[in-house]
Amino acid sequence: MLAGSRVAEVGKECATPFQLQSRRTSAESQQVCERPPTLESKMTENHLRRPAVEAATGLSRSSLYSMMDREEFPRPIRIGKRAVAWPQSAIEAWLADRPASTGGK
Template identity: 35%
Template sequence: MARTTRTAHQQPEQVAAPTSTQPRRFIKQAAVRGHTTLSTSEIYRRIAAGTFPAPIKLGPKSVAWIESEVLAWCEARIAESRGEAA
């Protein structure tokens, strides 16, 4: 039996237009791990320490990261490692 998650009385969510000229893209945890090579527990340790971008809550059991924030974090680590100005 197929399960539907939307009933007839529910309205679709309104989506705000991106505020910048570049569209935002949400990525899930597996993609964050792929970009950073950090483990899940290390990602959450760094979020708690305030040294890694926090995820966006998409629903009661779903979070995602903004890809540009994760990539900016990666670029900052590269610059820091090479002694360059970030």
């Protein structure tokens, strides 16, 4: 079974020590066992290296680092001794927060 997946058991208590949540369906009551997020599930997020970030944002390297200095762009995380990358979710959130273009008017 995959980490973070749900196991539904009808009519009996959850046999695991994980968080128990009750949910009602139209016909019967179900109890759902939910596992808390694990390190394995957190590690499945994609990370983007600088060239991919440049392509996704349309910004140059100098613009990225200048914006990071002004705290206008998320900072990367260290993924190795000499390597950094940006979580894809951070880049997507930054792009979503950008104002829409007015077409130069």
